[in-house]
Amino acid sequence: MSSLLLNERKDQVMIKTENSGSISCEKTSLAGSVSQRACVFCGSRVVLYPVADALHIVHGPIGCASFTWDIRGSLSSGPELHRLSFSTDLQEKDVIYGGEKKLESALEKLIAEHKPKAAFVFATCITGIIGDDIGAVCKKVSDKVGIQVIPVHSEGFKGTKKDGYKAACDALAKIVGTGDTSNVPKLSINILGEFNLAGEAWLIQNYYERMGIEVVSIMTGDGRVEKIAKSHGASLNVVQCSGSLTYLAKHMEKEYGIPHMRVSYFGIEDMSKALYDVADFFSDYPEVREKAEKVVSEEISKIMPEITKYRQALSGKRAAVYVGGAFKAFSLIKALRLIGMSVVVAGSQTGNKSDYEQLKMLCDPGCVILDDSNPLELSNFVIEKGADLFIGGVKERPIAYKIGIGFCDHNHERKIGLAGYEGMINFFKEVYSSVMSPVWKFVPRKFGTLREVI
Amino acid sequence: MIKTSESPDYVSTTNPCKVCAPLGVSLAIKGIESAMSIMHGSQGCATYIRRYMISHFKEPLDIASSSFSETSAIFGGKTNLMAAIENVNAKYEPKLIAVAATCLSETIGDDVKAYCAECSKESNTEIISITPPPFGGAHLDGFYAAVTSVLMGKSKSDKVRQKINIFPSIYSTADLRYMHQLVSSYFGEDYMLLPDYSQTLDGGIWGEYVPIAPGGTPLKKISSAHLAKTSIGFSPFLKDEINPGKTLESEFGVDFFGLRPPIGIRGCDDLTQLLCKKSGNKTNDYYLQERARLVDAYADCHKYTFGKRAVVYGDADFVAGIASFLDEVGITPVICACGTPFNEFEKYIDSCLEFTKPEIVRANVDFKTLDELLEGMDVDLLIGNSKGYRISRDRNIPLVRCGFPIHDRVGGPRFQHIGYGGTMNLLDHVTNTILTTKQNESPVGFSYQ
Ligand code: SF4
Ligand code: SF4
Numbered sequence: 001m002s003s004l005l006l007n008e009r010k011d012q013v014m015i016k017t018e019n020s021g022s023i024s025c026e027k028t029s030l031a032g033s034v035s036q037r038a039c040v041f042c043g044s045r046v047v048l049y050p051v052a053d054a055l056h057i058v059h060g061p062i063g064c065a066s067f068t069w070d071i072r073g074s075l076s077s078g079p080e081l082h083r084l085s086f087s088t089d090l091q092e093k094d095v096i097y098g099g100e101k102k103l104e105s106a107l108e109k110l111i112a113e114h115k116p117k118a119a120f121v122f123a124t125c126i127t128g129i130i131g132d133d134i135g136a137v138c139k140k141v142s143d144k145v146g147i148q149v150i151p152v153h154s155e156g157f158k159g160t161k162k163d164g165y166k167a168a169c170d171a172l173a174k175i176v177g178t179g180d181t182s183n184v185p186k187l188s189i190n191i192l193g194e195f196n197l198a199g200e201a202w203l204i205q206n207y208y209e210r211m212g213i214e215v216v217s218i219m220t221g222d223g224r225v226e227k228i229a230k231s232h233g234a235s236l237n238v239v240q241c242s243g244s245l246t247y248l249a250k251h252m253e254k255e256y257g258i259p260h261m262r263v264s265y266f267g268i269e270d271m272s273k274a275l276y277d278v279a280d281f282f283s284d285y286p287e288v289r290e291k292a293e294k295v296v297s298e299e300i301s302k303i304m305p306e307i308t309k310y311r312q313a314l315s316g317k318r319a320a321v322y323v324g325g326a327f328k329a330f331s332l333i334k335a336l337r338l339i340g341m342s343v344v345v346a347g348s349q350t351g352n353k354s355d356y357e358q359l360k361m362l363c364d365p366g367c368v369i370l371d372d373s374n375p376l377e378l379s380n381f382v383i384e385k386g387a388d389l390f391i392g393g394v395k396e397r398p399i400a401y402k403i404g405i406g407f408c409d410h411n412h413e414r415k416i417g418l419a420g421y422e423g424m425i426n427f428f429k430e431v432y433s434s435v436m437s438p439v440w441k442f443v444p445r446k447f448g449t450l451r452e453v454i
Numbered sequence: 455m456i457k458t459s460e461s462p463d464y465v466s467t468t469n470p471c472k473v474c475a476p477l478g479v480s481l482a483i484k485g486i487e488s489a490m491s492i493m494h495g496s497q498g499c500a501t502y503i504r505r506y507m508i509s510h511f512k513e514p515l516d517i518a519s520s521s522f523s524e525t526s527a528i529f530g531g532k533t534n535l536m537a538a539i540e541n542v543n544a545k546y547e548p549k550l551i552a553v554a555a556t557c558l559s560e561t562i563g564d565d566v567k568a569y570c571a572e573c574s575k576e577s578n579t580e581i582i583s584i585t586p587p588p589f590g591g592a593h594l595d596g597f598y599a600a601v602t603s604v605l606m607g608k609s610k611s612d613k614v615r616q617k618i619n620i621f622p623s624i625y626s627t628a629d630l631r632y633m634h635q636l637v638s639s640y641f642g643e644d645y646m647l648l649p650d651y652s653q654t655l656d657g658g659i660w661g662e663y664v665p666i667a668p669g670g671t672p673l674k675k676i677s678s679a680h681l682a683k684t685s686i687g688f689s690p691f692l693k694d695e696i697n698p699g700k701t702l703e704s705e706f707g708v709d710f711f712g713l714r715p716p717i718g719i720r721g722c723d724d725l726t727q728l729l730c731k732k733s734g735n736k737t738n739d740y741y742l743q744e745r746a747r748l749v750d751a752y753a754d755c756h757k758y759t760f761g762k763r764a765v766v767y768g769d770a771d772f773v774a775g776i777a778s779f780l781d782e783v784g785i786t787p788v789i790c791a792c793g794t795p796f797n798e799f800e801k802y803i804d805s806c807l808e809f810t811k812p813e814i815v816r817a818n819v820d821f822k823t824l825d826e827l828l829e830g831m832d833v834d835l836l837i838g839n840s841k842g843y844r845i846s847r848d849r850n851i852p853l854v855r856c857g858f859p860i861h862d863r864v865g866g867p868r869f870q871h872i873g874y875g876g877t878m879n880l881l882d883h884v885t886n887t888i889l890t891t892k893q894n895e896s897p898v899g900f901s902y903q
């Protein structure tokens with residue numbers, strides 16, 4: 001292990017044993033380490049992206065916008081303004097003379113053309129450096145056009161992706177509280193940190209509705225400005241995904257006294273818990289709990305036979321998991337256990353101390369735990385631990401394939417819904433088709449190269 | 455009057471038809487033996503570039519970053535760059551490190567060149583700085599800036615290793631393999647193809663993870679490039695300072711020929727002729743037959759292609775190449791559009807066409823503009839990268855996917871566009887797309903054509 005790891009990274013990797021200590025994390029990426037992380041801007045952009053009736057404009061040179069055009073699989077039931085990429089495409093002269101005028105004119109024209117319900121203006125590294133007063137431009141335009149024009153302070157270098165989540169939450173917080181809550185019932189929640197990839201949010205909303213609970217806003221899944229604006233009328237914030245929307249939940253707790261709870265919709269156990277916890281929150285209404293039990297038993301009985309089938313096929317296989325937020329890793333470990341698979345490598349880009357403590361408790365002895373890892377480390381541990389499957393994002397896919405093992409995408413670009421009960425089956429199906437595919441039998445590590453074969 | 459990002463009535467660049475220069479730099483560097491690139495700026499640029507290229511090549515693309523923090527953005531990124539170089543050296547053990555300036559480092563005025571020179575002194579690795587035009591420049595500029603900087607920055611040898619240098623554009627890995635075959639049929643081993651990511655970005659499965667993929671233009675050949683007799687390039691419109699062939703010509707007197715893209719019979723003939731002349735060898739039977747088959751295929755297909763109207767978009771030289779092929783089979787490239795500013799684009803496209811005339815030739819367009827241009831036009835085909843899919847879907851015009859990037863299909867990097875063989879692929883692809891539409895729309899649906 002020593003030769004593989006850069007000195008500065010040694011305490012960001014550990015192996016779970018009886019007495020392993022704690023891992024170091026929440027550091028900025030080491031220069032030259034080929035981190036799998038992106039930037040602050042990326043964090044903000046992915047969180048706000050699913051607000052479908054807002055205008056999202058990237059104030060910076062073209063790359064930042066090009067790379068984030070239509071990148072998430074977040075679905076909208078109506079407007080699709082979020083799927084267009086708008087950029088001020090800064091040129092050298094803008095960098096010299098400032099880009100405020102350009103931004104102002106772009107905003108005015110785009111708002112007139114697309115009639116969005118609000119506009120988000122993303123700062124990038126460059127606008128951070130040239131000192132454009134984005135806030136002032138937003139205010140000026142907002143006064144003129146009569147919708148909220150909100151600066152997102154997402155200068156790429158000002159921290160990590162997590163700081164981008166916070167900037168996005170700050171932006172959303174400006175919309176929250178501006179709407180009319182008079183028709184919001186008591187039995188109501190907001191869903192935070194759900195991005196409606198492949199329609200997942202709709203599935204979850206449906207479970208809650210069957211429990212008699214109204215979902216006021218999903219904020220960032222099939223998001224609408226109007227619903228976000230009145231979300232402070234809900235009784236509870238249900239937050240998924242460790243990092244991204246917690247700031248907003250905390251803000252709403254402080255500002256509007258709305259309590260929040262953390263849930264995960266991934267895996268049967270966690271999904272059911274997410275429903276029961278909400279039911280228990282509304283304990284004054286015992287019928288909610290009854291309905292929740294009904295939803296859970298109906299849904300589970302639908303998928304149980306299939307799960308048994310997958311367990312028979314996959315039991316004993318090993319997986320490596322490397323995801324953005326650590327919370328996702330917890331759910332994955334539990335879900336894989338359900339079909340008899342163990343996790344032998346687990347890591348995240350942005351986990352914090354308590355995340356890693358929990359991760360350590362959850363995983364099996366011998367599991368390698370990594371923070372902010374890179375291709376060289378990942379591939380090495382995956383081979384060493386004999387994993388049959390790698391679960392991660394697009395940047396991890398070629399690592400898995402190059403060393404000849406299956407891969408499942410668990411990132412925001414995927415097009416298959418993995419949340420909820422249906423999602424569980426989708427997930428197992430994908431795990432199954434990745435691990436059981438005959439193609440892996442032909443890779444050199446197993447089959448030999450042509451020279452070895454003939 | 456077209457609104458561009460420079461004009462006063464500019465609105466915004468909507469759905470861009472370009473990515474940024476550092477992406478081109480990293481692609482070019484991937485095509486050099488044992489080389490590694492560092493994006494000198496914030497972490498995001500490097501990671502985004504990797505993600506974008508991985509979706510096309512489906513291969514690992516390790517690109518390092520000097521990971522600017524707020525402090526480095528304010529006080530300069532020298533310390534970070536030094537650390538990045540040290541760490542890359544330790545883990546990847548490259549023979550060459552290319553450091554690309556990004557918008558950020560340029561804006562704060564970091565002297566990347568001086569930093570690299572300083573680091574080079576203490577390191578066994580050659581460190582070369584690349585400062586592509588950061589704003590306004592796009593991936594193609596970065597690509598050629600990298601090739602030119604490496605050529606000029608790399609130490610020189612006095613050993614002659616090749617007679618000819620070939621500078622391909624952003625071609626597919628299959629294109630590069632074809633180019634190897636073709637050129638070696640005239641020159642044996644006495645040529646250099648720079649860059650050459652045919653193996654580094656399209657290789658087999660490994661036994662274990664390899665820090666830097668095998669393959670790439672041999673460093674030794676790069677060191678001897680100035681001693682070659684001739685260079686050939688295919689993007690004649692490049693500014694001199696990022697034109698590798700021109701630069702070698704003016705600095706070292708290596709004759710440079712800027713050809714049109716080797717797509718279509720005329721483009722391929724130009725190249726073949728030049729290779730014959732410079733090598734003194736005859737074209738071998740394989741290519742004679744390949745060309746004969748291509749002309750035969752033109753005849754087989756002409757009824758389906760003649761009079762059709764196509765829209766071509768992408769990098770300027772790609773558009774010119776495709777348009778020139780379409781022209782040969784009687785398809786009018788009614789709109790030719792490239793995503794970056796290019797004053798003489800119309801003249802350039804014109805020089806490639808003989809039998810047809812485009813209605814609109816326009817540089818510096820985004821997909822929004824392209825979509826507006828299409829309004830009310832009668833068009834049979836779109837030809838270009840995956841990013842045109844939205845227009846294709848909205849307007850119900852079939853899309854022939856080729857070029858870079860192909861993000862929504864497999865095999866993009868394995869598609870051969872150039873040479874007689876590549877032109878044949880294009881012809882089949884285009885004709886079959888036309889036939890599919892015809893068959894789908896036919897009330898009868900014949901199974902013979
Ligand atoms: S800052 Fe420049 S180099 Fe970085 S992604 Fe944006 S356009 Fe590309
Ligand atoms: S320039 Fe900054 S904001 Fe844009 S992609 Fe690069 S790191 Fe992110």
